[in-house]
Amino acid sequence: MVVLFFSLDRKDGVNHMHNKEKQTDVIIIGAGLSGLAAARTLKKNGNTVTVLEAQSRVGGRILSTIIKGSILDLGAQWVSPHQHRIQTLIKEFGLTTTPTYKQGTSLYSLLGKKKRGLGNKPPFSPLSLLDITLIEHTVKNMLKSIGPAKPWEVPLGQKLDSLTMETWLDKKMFSKYGKAFYRQVYEEGLCGRLSEVSVLDILWNIKSTGSFNEYLSAEDEWITNGAQEIPNRIAEELGNNVLLNQKVWRIDWDETEVKVYTEEGVWFSKNVILAIPPTLTNRIVYHPPLPSSRDQLCQRIWQGSVIKCVLVYETPFWRIRGESGIAFNNYGPVKATIDGSNPSQKEGILIAFVTGEEARRLGELYKEERKIQVLNCISYLFGHEGLYPKEYFDKDWSADPWARGGYAGHFPPGVLSQFGEALTKPIGPIHWAGSETATEWRLYMEGALEAGERAAIEVIKKLT
Amino acid sequence: MVVLFFSLDRKDGVNHMHNKEKQTDVIIIGAGLSGLAAARTLKKNGNTVTVLEAQSRVGGRILSTIIKGSILDLGAQWVSPHQHRIQTLIKEFGLTTTPTYKQGTSLYSLLGKKKRGLGNKPPFSPLSLLDITLIEHTVKNMLKSIGPAKPWEVPLGQKLDSLTMETWLDKKMFSKYGKAFYRQVYEEGLCGRLSEVSVLDILWNIKSTGSFNEYLSAEDEWITNGAQEIPNRIAEELGNNVLLNQKVWRIDWDETEVKVYTEEGVWFSKNVILAIPPTLTNRIVYHPPLPSSRDQLCQRIWQGSVIKCVLVYETPFWRIRGESGIAFNNYGPVKATIDGSNPSQKEGILIAFVTGEEARRLGELYKEERKIQVLNCISYLFGHEGLYPKEYFDKDWSADPWARGGYAGHFPPGVLSQFGEALTKPIGPIHWAGSETATEWRLYMEGALEAGERAAIEVIKKLT
Numbered sequence: 001m002v003v004l005f006f007s008l009d010r011k012d013g014v015n016h017m018h019n020k021e022k023q024t025d026v027i028i029i030g031a032g033l034s035g036l037a038a039a040r041t042l043k044k045n046g047n048t049v050t051v052l053e054a055q056s057r058v059g060g061r062i063l064s065t066i067i068k069g070s071i072l073d074l075g076a077q078w079v080s081p082h083q084h085r086i087q088t089l090i091k092e093f094g095l096t097t098t099p100t101y102k103q104g105t106s107l108y109s110l111l112g113k114k115k116r117g118l119g120n121k122p123p124f125s126p127l128s129l130l131d132i133t134l135i136e137h138t139v140k141n142m143l144k145s146i147g148p149a150k151p152w153e154v155p156l157g158q159k160l161d162s163l164t165m166e167t168w169l170d171k172k173m174f175s176k177y178g179k180a181f182y183r184q185v186y187e188e189g190l191c192g193r194l195s196e197v198s199v200l201d202i203l204w205n206i207k208s209t210g211s212f213n214e215y216l217s218a219e220d221e222w223i224t225n226g227a228q229e230i231p232n233r234i235a236e237e238l239g240n241n242v243l244l245n246q247k248v249w250r251i252d253w254d255e256t257e258v259k260v261y262t263e264e265g266v267w268f269s270k271n272v273i274l275a276i277p278p279t280l281t282n283r284i285v286y287h288p289p290l291p292s293s294r295d296q297l298c299q300r301i302w303q304g305s306v307i308k309c310v311l312v313y314e315t316p317f318w319r320i321r322g323e324s325g326i327a328f329n330n331y332g333p334v335k336a337t338i339d340g341s342n343p344s345q346k347e348g349i350l351i352a353f354v355t356g357e358e359a360r361r362l363g364e365l366y367k368e369e370r371k372i373q374v375l376n377c378i379s380y381l382f383g384h385e386g387l388y389p390k391e392y393f394d395k396d397w398s399a400d401p402w403a404r405g406g407y408a409g410h411f412p413p414g415v416l417s418q419f420g421e422a423l424t425k426p427i428g429p430i431h432w433a434g435s436e437t438a439t440e441w442r443l444y445m446e447g448a449l450e451a452g453e454r455a456a457i458e459v460i461k462k463l464t
Numbered sequence: 465m466v467v468l469f470f471s472l473d474r475k476d477g478v479n480h481m482h483n484k485e486k487q488t489d490v491i492i493i494g495a496g497l498s499g500l501a502a503a504r505t506l507k508k509n510g511n512t513v514t515v516l517e518a519q520s521r522v523g524g525r526i527l528s529t530i531i532k533g534s535i536l537d538l539g540a541q542w543v544s545p546h547q548h549r550i551q552t553l554i555k556e557f558g559l560t561t562t563p564t565y566k567q568g569t570s571l572y573s574l575l576g577k578k579k580r581g582l583g584n585k586p587p588f589s590p591l592s593l594l595d596i597t598l599i600e601h602t603v604k605n606m607l608k609s610i611g612p613a614k615p616w617e618v619p620l621g622q623k624l625d626s627l628t629m630e631t632w633l634d635k636k637m638f639s640k641y642g643k644a645f646y647r648q649v650y651e652e653g654l655c656g657r658l659s660e661v662s663v664l665d666i667l668w669n670i671k672s673t674g675s676f677n678e679y680l681s682a683e684d685e686w687i688t689n690g691a692q693e694i695p696n697r698i699a700e701e702l703g704n705n706v707l708l709n710q711k712v713w714r715i716d717w718d719e720t721e722v723k724v725y726t727e728e729g730v731w732f733s734k735n736v737i738l739a740i741p742p743t744l745t746n747r748i749v750y751h752p753p754l755p756s757s758r759d760q761l762c763q764r765i766w767q768g769s770v771i772k773c774v775l776v777y778e779t780p781f782w783r784i785r786g787e788s789g790i791a792f793n794n795y796g797p798v799k800a801t802i803d804g805s806n807p808s809q810k811e812g813i814l815i816a817f818v819t820g821e822e823a824r825r826l827g828e829l830y831k832e833e834r835k836i837q838v839l840n841c842i843s844y845l846f847g848h849e850g851l852y853p854k855e856y857f858d859k860d861w862s863a864d865p866w867a868r869g870g871y872a873g874h875f876p877p878g879v880l881s882q883f884g885e886a887l888t889k890p891i892g893p894i895h896w897a898g899s900e901t902a903t904e905w906r907l908y909m910e911g912a913l914e915a916g917e918r919a920a921i922e923v924i925k926k927l928t
Contacts, residue, residue: 107886164877169633195626195878196764198659249749279763285713292769293824293863296869299743299766300660300876305756319751358759358881398756405760412764412876413628414659419819451878 003007024048026459027260027269030061031250033445034433035275036234037085037240043238045460052246052260054280054402059233059277060086061403062445064226067391070345071226072310074395076407076445077340077351078219082210083446086230091232099222101339102317107327107381108177109230110180114381115322118214119416122147124177131178132248138172139203140212143444144203146200148208149439157200161417165202166195184328188335190410193306198413207449208442218444224342227445247321250285251430258429271453275433275448278302280402290427297301297419300412301406301436305359309334309352309374316341316348318382325350325382332377343429352378354394370394376447382394406444409436413427424454431455486704488512490923491733493712493726495750496524497540497909498897499739500698501707501916507702509924514731515702516710516724518866522699524740525867526909528690531747531855535690536774538859540871541815542683542806547910548676549917550694553881554687557697560844561685566784566805571791571845574644579843582789583679587687588641596640602636603667604676606654612672613903621664625881629666630659639699648792652799654874655819662877672906682908688806691909714749715894721894735926737919739897739912742765742873742887743864754891756796761883767783767869769823769862773798773816773838776855780805781810782846789846791816796841797822810856815891817841818858827860834858874909888918895919 026042028035031053039049057063072394079086079097086268090097091188105116106124113336122132132146144158151157154446160168165186186202187194209215223229236240250261253271260267274281282298289295316339318325325339325348333354342347352374354362362370371392378386433455485668493533494501495517503513521527527539534777543550543561572587581587596864606620615621624632629650637643651658662718673679687693699706714725715736724731738745744761753759782789789803791810796892797818804813816838818826826834835856842850861870895923897919902911 029500075792162630162657164626164628166626193626193878193882195662196876209548279746282743283749285747289863291824292747292827292860292869295771296766296824296862299868302760302763303815329906350793360760363756396756398760401753404763405756412660412878414628414657415695418657442742 003461020078022050023064023268024050025096025270025463027052027258027272028273028275029260029272030057030060030434031231031235032275032448033062033231034435034448034452035273036231036238038273038275038433038456039111039238040234041242042454042459043241043278043351043455045456046146047463049238049241050269051094051242052248052262052267053242053244054247056244058232058242058244059228059283059404061397062227062393063233064228065393066226067393070312070342070347070349071224072349073222073227073340073396074308074310074393075227077222077227080209080220081347082214082217083441083444083451087448089230095228095229096224097222097327099221100219100260100320101341101406102324104322104324105323105330107182108443109327109329109331109381110177110184112331114372122177122181124181125175128175128177129195131173131175132181135173135178135182136212138336142203143207143212144205146207150420151204152420152452157287158417160199160203161415162413163199164195164413165199168199170196175358178286181328181332184330184335188328188353188355191359191405191407192302192410193356197410198303198415200414201411202344204416206384208440208447219338222340230445248284250287252287253429255428268291271431273428273431273433273459273461275455277403277405277454278436279303279433281432293419293422294427297415297422300419301410302408302412302417303398303403303409305356306406307359307362307370307394307396307398309354309394310340311350311352311378311389313348313350313389315346317385317432318350319348323382327381329377329381332380333362333373333379334381335379350378350382354429359396359398359438363399365396426458431458434459439462469545480613485727486514487732488514489734491516491722491731491736492739493724493736494524494705494739494898495522495613496696496739496898496912497526497695498899499915500695500702502737502739502897502920503702503705505917505920506697506923507705509920511924511927513702513705514733515706516712516726516731517706518711520708521694522708524693524708525861526695527859528692529569530568530690531545531857534776534806534811534856535688536813537686538772538774538857539691539861541686541691542679543687543909544673544676544678544681546681546904547908550910553694553913557693560688561694562688562807563685564683565805567784567788568788569794570788572645573791573793573795573845574641574648576795582913586641586645588645589639591765592639592641595637595639596645599633599642599646600676602644603670603814606667607671610667610671610778614884615664615668615671622881624663624667625879626877628659628877629661629663630657632663634760636916637862644794645792648794648799652792652817652819653787653871655770655869656766656824656874657820660766660876661862661874662880664877664880667879668818668904670913672902672904680776683788688803688835704803709915712748712753716751717893719892727750729883735893735923736896737895737923739916739919741867741869742900743767743868757883757886758891761879761886764879764883765873766876767862767867767873769820769827770832770870770872771818771826771858771860772819772825773843773856773858774804775814775816775853777812777814777849779810781849783812784813787846791845793841793845796844797826797837798841798845801842801845803870814842814846820886823860823862827863831858866872890922895922
């Protein structure tokens, strides 16, 4: 496809050339994993596609970087052996995975105390452990009553949507450590507060992984070559069907045609797939405007706040002391850590997540000051060696104008049961992808692939 | 001010002329009541202003129309005698108010039954009335512990922010009718569900009116000349400082200068005031991007769904039967009605509000079908005469691209206590107005005025 640029008067959408070169079957907005998966599915089916990406790179919330020979992931990184789509791509592209290092003791820094536990078992009192067992039993039972698609349609889903996770957990759990641990784990996962989501938001995510046990496998391994290899390879296949630096600002649509405006031109197609975070879909101007149910849904889905920090040390010093590098922490900015060292290199890599309010607070500091606060917290958790990494990198996803948050989008109470339908329902020629719209492994890379494929199939059915 | 239009290449912001004619002290985005109040305050202080309004009219969520000699309000309409800013303007512009007709019985259509009650007293059992008295007592007590500015800063505010109004009311009230009535009143007020807001969201609104009793006076009278007379008159004073049809799409800013881009040009100033609903502030592109705390706040504030319907009958037939025309209803699309007849005319005007899910459902119907469903509901409430208005008008505020909801913006749980500060905190030269940012009569026209004046004073302090 040859792309011709021409100047565009923004005032109206009529004084452009109707350039046949810019006509494809489907336009896809966003070259994250979901948009690329949609494009790939469509291209394999023989359709012509144009992927418009605002940034100068593909990958969206996946971002790998190579520093002095080390591949570091500053965005999505982990995969589960149960995620068949991404595992297929890993094999197809000849990539490899590394099992997450989990040997030794993990650190539970909760309620002002640091405790160590082996494996997945927190070092709490029998009563707290019973509390955790019981709540997991309750969750597993509730999961039986909701489906992975439209869980708000069943009575239990409606009920769980009217309650915040905060209120529910407070009522259901009785032990101080059990509650503190569960709160810690889920707030870190949300990159927000438990009061900000309905119980259904969290349960739907768990359900979409298959089962509670599969959900626990989500961080079992990571892509050794860097997660961005996957979007890079798909984009390579798509060649010049992927256009970078194309910031879409307007979409004109009717039942038969779509015009997509970027700062550099207008693209034409019969259908468009938006594969960007829901909150960002509302930042595009639509002519005619979208129905209220869709617009107001996206007024309500929020992205979490997260800074991912990658710390490269001379050695994985925690391992020598019999520690896994895994920490849960509610004191200081770093809420969770995990070992990300590459077995083929001598360096130790510790990955630290600053989430929620702390992410917003640290995000407004100068980088050097932020680094000091992160390292102080690491040293609180892992001792003074933590203060001296060879290299420090971080990425504030909340500040990224093309993500404006991470890990993903969540639903406050009362939203899914009223607006859930509008999350994926096409509006004329406009279709919705992105991990937030998935029903399998929602909010993971696997979910991004599933959602992209689903949106592509919707369009293929219409085109044939 | 002379405005010169010139074509603008959207690709970058540098190839414009630096037109001295387009330089003012302050740019105000949005010519709703709040933006106009800000402009008026600044102009009175001797500052130069430019108000950029996207639509071809001023007024924002205030919209009056004259049909066959009758002035009808399709947007904000009522005022309280306790609202001193708007009352001052009413006097200053020589306008008048009409007391809301409240004689006779009001209709309480709840739980499948229609009951009538005199005055403000619902015709419920003594137990239900006790329940209502007790909850109001509780609310009044809680109001003593929070201030009208930053109520999230006190411990009670933090606690009330973590609970949904749904959960709280369910726990605090015990009678079926008491609960149904309270739910009805507040859900109609929110134009959403009680599970969608924190208790603090509602309490802050009440607190900002002064007291629970002043809160109850909010619909005591309406502006006989049409509420839009007020923005119209202010705009008249401002003359060609108000520019219509200027859709702002981008703001470039640093500590010393602001460039505001519309589809037709670039405006320059030292400061800008955004007087538009919070969710819409996120639909502008900022260079550099706004801090996460502000962006993510506006990902979380939602506008309600509402269609305001104005029905003009030959006579106010309900009055003849000793009815006030006031109804609370949870059966069918119309959730509330009120008499809006002009005493100087023989016609009877009934105003009906379709809110929440019903507003979104009816908003997607053809106008004729929507009208039938509204009239059927009116006839259910007021008898078959309700089926035959001389005129029917409605306005779907959720569908309006420059409002995208009504009456106003609300906060889900966990938002005010984390993000409240960012609601009004200036970001460099960017200031925030709009009724949602008010601390007096939040979400009313009075709040729009207060917020506009407050933002103007912020800027004046900086300029002097």
